[in-house]
Amino acid sequence: MQERLQDESYKSGKRVLLNGNQAVAEAVKIAEPDVIAAYPITPQTPVVEKLAEFVAEGVLNSEFVNVESEYSALSVVYGAALTGARVFTATSSHGLAYMYEMCWWVAGSRVPLVMALPTRSIGAPWNIHSDHSDVMILKDVGWIISMAENAQECFDLTLIGFPISEELNIPYSVSYDAFMVSHTAEVVEVRDVELPKRKQAYKILPNSEFALNAVTVNDARHKARKTLMKDLENSRRKIEKIGRCFLGEDFSLAEKYRVEDADYVIVTYGGWSGDFKDVVDEMRDEGVKIGLLKLRFLRPLPEEELKEISGDVLVVDRSALYKFGGMGGEIKRIIPEAKNVIAALGGYEIGYSEIKALVRRFVSGKIGEVEWYP
Amino acid sequence: MLDPLISHPKVGSAGKTGEWRVFKPIVDHELCVLCLECSEYCPENVIEVRDDKIWIDYDYCKGCLICKNVCKMKAIKAEREFY
Missing domain, CATH: 3.40.50.970 (Thiamin diphosphate (ThDP)-binding fold, Pyr/PP domains)
Known part of the structure; x- marks a missing residue:
């Protein structure tokens, strides 16, 4: 960081x-x-x-x-x-x-x-x-x-x-x-x-x-x-x-963070994107090909960047709509295999270690279609 | 982009709204002193002076009777039209 x-x-x-x-x-x-x-x-x-x-x-x-x-x-x-x-x-x-x-x-x-x-x-x-x-x-x-x-x-x-x-x-x-x-x-x-x-x-x-x-x-x-x-x-x-x-010239609707050649991509938006980037850095150091796509805009939805993603996708939401998190359902429209996690509602703060544990579970394939965390 | 949002005023764009009326304001020209209080207060803008007399456009007067209420000379009375 x-x-x-x-x-x-x-x-x-x-x-x-x-x-x-x-x-x-x-x-x-x-x-x-x-x-x-x-x-x-x-x-x-x-x-x-x-x-x-x-x-x-x-x-x-x-x-x-x-x-x-x-x-x-x-x-x-x-x-x-x-x-x-x-x-x-x-x-x-x-x-x-x-x-x-x-x-x-x-x-x-x-x-x-x-x-x-x-x-x-x-x-x-x-x-x-x-x-x-x-x-x-x-x-x-x-x-x-x-x-x-x-x-x-x-x-x-x-x-x-x-x-x-x-x-x-x-x-x-x-x-x-x-x-x-x-x-x-x-x-x-x-x-x-x-x-x-x-x-x-x-x-x-x-x-x-x-x-x-x-x-x-x-x-x-x-x-x-x-x-x-x-x-x-x-x-x-x-x-x-x-x-x-x-x-500046690098401005776009979504920030691609180490997504080149990534086997795993986490999609986030908002404040905890920074924590997730730190976890991405640490796991990259361990040799895991992982990256992050941060949505800077929810509307219009950065569909082009989402379509470019290759590898397994995890959308992390901090809100719950019916069955999915706030963006998880609609990102599944673009990436049907995307996994979705609903986490940390109402000021339930999760920190670096919890986020790292969550990402590790995702990388080891243990996260289902939609999960609540915790 | 703006076509559905913007509308321009024209007479009778919603049809002859005078048909909505239940009470019809009738002016007693003997009592009327042409103070134009009724015309000032008319929310439908249907009262004007024609041939030195108050004239009400009954095609669009909805019969709210504000004119009757504000008339200081009590020169406007209401007649029930329907029912």
């Missing part, structure tokens, strides 16, 4: 110690949203506290609206975005569930916006600890979903979220494991970049002579949904183009 950190060479910007939330806030500061609206209490995370500080100190010129619920938070940024304002909000867990209806409205209305989503569990039993249960309910709404592994990716994926969302007219979520990423301080390069001005497909202004989302009959809703889902499926090239423009 030490080697990997030292490998990262930085060209511009300053290197500072930030946790995931602060890294997101720093990127939002560069994007300079016109309006930020958020519900400030649990399950909110300090990402909006940091932004409120920036606004209070006068270093960020945004209208900061404290609202009484997450439903209102997304409604406020929805209305502001329709007038052409750049907007940002953040939520988590039960807060996402509470704003769920508006998640569909902003996606259906093709409104560009960026939302931070530190991923947490959803009760019952009462739990807002780290897992990927909340992001799974947003996964199929029609948003672009990115998953950060560490504080640097929190910053990077937030930064490019604004131009990506505004280019595609699809809302964008930057998701990162609550606590393990959101509250863990790491060295982050705060890039010295400028973002392009906001653009969007349409605006509603006082002199606009049209109605948005009137009651529709016949095929309007069918057509709107079809266009959104097709645009999302085909958004890959534009996301990569914008990502490479700001983050």
Whole structure:
């Protein structure tokens, strides 16, 4: 791991110690949203506290609206975005569930916006600890979903979220494991970049002579949904183009870690990808041909990278849908022989040694089609 | 992309909504002083002045009777049309 950190060479910007939330806030500061609206209490995370500080100190010129619920938070940024304002909000867990209806409205209305989503569990039993249960309910709404592994990716994926969302007219979520990423301080390069001005497909202004989302009959809703889902499926090239423009030529929707010639490939996403990479390194030292594919985006799904994988595949999920984990079922559509493990829900943290034991069981062929761990 | 989302206003895009009406507002022109309070408050925008008299477009008036409620001269009465 030490080697990997030292490998990262930085060209511009300053290197500072930030946790995931602060890294997101720093990127939002560069994007300079016109309006930020958020519900400030649990399950909110300090990402909006940091932004409120920036606004209070006068270093960020945004209208900061404290609202009484997450439903209102997304409604406020929805209305502001329709007038052409750049907007940002953040939520988590039960807060996402509470704003769920508006998640569909902003996606259906093709409104560009960026939302931070530190991923947490959803009760019952009462739990807002780290897992990927909340992001799974947003996964199929029609948003672009990115998953950060560490504080640097929190910053990077937030930064490019604004131009990506505004280019595609699809809302964008930057998701990162609550606590393990959101509250863990790491060295982050705060890039010295400028973002392009906001653009969007349409605006509603006082002199606009049209109605948005009137009651529709016949095929309007069918057509709107079809266009959104097709645009999302085909958004890959534009996301990569914008990502490479700001983050460098090696940016892609999925990170291939030592997958060349691999007999075994683990598919992960989110914070524990780093632990899995360490296990891959150690097992490579032992002579096992093993690699890792980290999904940087869940939507659009990096299908090309998944199709390229050879060897046995293990998908490790931190959420449970019916029968499979959050991504295990749909990755089986692409790789039918893939094995799936559902692990560590609701803040049940598994560390390096448990992960290594899990990977060893996978390599020795002892993992069935779907397994819970523990 | 936007075709299914955006609609432009036109008269009667949902048919003759006056058919929904149960109560019909009737103006007593003797009492009316043309203050236009009714026209201001009409949510359907169907009240205007024609030949110096209040004129209601009954093709699209849904009979909500807000005009009757806001009329300071009590110049609008409601007549039951159906049933």
